Amino acid sequence: MNKIIRYFKSLLMIELFQGLSVTIKHMFKPKVTVFYPEEKIPKSNRFRGIPALRRYTNGEERCIGCKLCEAVCPALAISIDSEMRSDGSRRTTLYEIDLFKCIFCGFCEESCPVDSIVLTDFADYHMEDPKESVLNKQQLLALGDRFEQSISKNRQQDAAYR
């Protein structure tokens, strides 16, 4: 009996018409599209976007060249060289992140003892040449300067949960 019912169901294409009715109903439902460059959906304060290097408020760069981030990076995206600066402190001479390798896991931020390397909430960037994928120290510091406000605000909001 069930077999016969199934047979007639498929012959009369009942389920197919049910499917068609679903799609036609959706055609007249309000659309959920976000007009991306003009409209943006809110981001979490834990959003992990492009990496940046921060400075202290007096303008001194935070990074002390401990290379913990380089060691922890699962994608081997970070390369660091360091030297003694004239005032006797250890500073990086080379700090590069390859954005093509970086998987935006945030491990570097977790490992950094001085909160120097952070992931900003900025993700709408592009590059016109594949060579531009490697961010050098100057670029990273500039990014840090540019997004310092949102970086510190996000860190503050999240502080209670860490």
Place this chain on the structure above:
Amino acid sequence: MDAILEFIWLLIRIGLFTLLPLILMVAYYTYAERKVIGAMQSRIGPNRVGPLGLFQPFADVIKLLLKEIILPKEANRYLFLIAPILAIAPAFGVWAVVPVGDGLVWADLNAGVLYVLALSSMGVYGIILAGWASNSKYALLGAMRSAAQVVSYEIALGFSLLGVMILAGSLNLQAIVNAQSGGMLDWYWLPLLPMFLIFFISALAETNRAPFDMAEGESEIVAGFHVDYAGASFAVFFLAEYANMILMSALTAIFFFGGWLSPFEGWAFLGDSWLRDSSIFWFLAKLVFFMFNFLWIRATFPRYRYDQVMRLGWKVFIPITMVWMLVAALFVFNGIVVRGA
């Protein structure tokens, strides 16, 4: 000399009244497809190029034409380039016998249906040659699938047209339309309901549209027969696919939905309104309706598995059409449907 001039004049008229509208229709059909499928998936579709994205088709055409035509090294050059033309020529050629209004037809052939069937099955040669000439396994697989599929569904398609011929008593497309006069309920979709459905579904299969887009099968064989085509030669395949869809919609309207006849012909209470007049407007309305159905179906159903396609064609459609052919003959024999009137 006069004959030559007349010939040129004819070509110009064909270009102006059939080719140009067709190509424009194809352009906006692609736009409509993206909009309709977008809407059905709760998106809005293209909206950046021009107001409401209305210039999108032209942007696409320019993009395709500016791209390089790539000739694969191992491909058969001659066949590779001629295949898209073989695919598109039949799609346009069939329009010679398609009446868009009363008497509005280029060639009033007495064997119109045969011409339609013959030409529309020519289109598959373009696909097979494209797949074979590209010398790539994906393309070849796509072409093989397409060939098998089109051959099996051609039979169901032809059988369902036999029902129309039995009822209309003619192979002339104009005569077939005129035989359906009398209003919505006199059209052949009612006495031939199963055949109408089978015709439309086979049309989906013939045009390699979802859910029968086995020849393309993006998820299994990348893009099937046109995987090696790029730029303008790909654009021609694209054009052929959409022209075929428009053609199949037109044929469905003519064979089963009374072509240019008004659905309210017999409704006396409507008075003398234009709604009761048969005109090209009704043909276009039906055309758009069936074209919309193509998109609607694509937005709804996932692709069939290959063996299921074959099963559906051979074990379901062909037996049903054969049985219903007898039913149609009985209709005529018992006078339920008056032949040719």
